[in-house]
Amino acid sequence: MSWVSYYTHLFFWNQIHKMAIISKYPSEQVEQMLQEVIAVLEKHQAPTDLALMVLGNAATHLINQNVAQSQRLALADKFSKALKSSLVR
Numbered sequence: 434m435s436w437v438s439y440y441t442h443l444f445f446w447n448q449i450h451k452m453a454i455i456s457k458y459p460s461e462q463v464e465q466m467l468q469e470v471i472a473v474l475e476k477h478q479a480p481t482d483l484a485l486m487v488l489g490n491a492a493t494h495l496i497n498q499n500v501a502q503s504q505r506l507a508l509a510d511k512f513s514k515a516l517k518s519s520l521v522r
Contacts, residue, residue: 449498470488492512496509
């Protein structure tokens with residue numbers, strides 16, 4: 434397992450398990466999508482900084498395209514807090 438696969442899996446595994454009670458999406462669906470994203474990063478042999486830049490740009494795009502402007506900053510704050518809380522210390 435590459436570093437991208439390991440750390441991305443660890444982050445989302447933590448998030449899936451923390452939010453499993455309130456998630457409206459089956460964990461199988463989330464896991465399948467995660468594996469596909471990881472496969473793309475591995476295919477391109479993306480170093481850490483590039484992988485994070487791509488994932489960050491994807492998050493920004495999704496928020497800008499699908500969330501009302503009045504709610505974007507609050508959602509970004511929740512997302513960043515979830516990311517920070519999932520980091521291994």
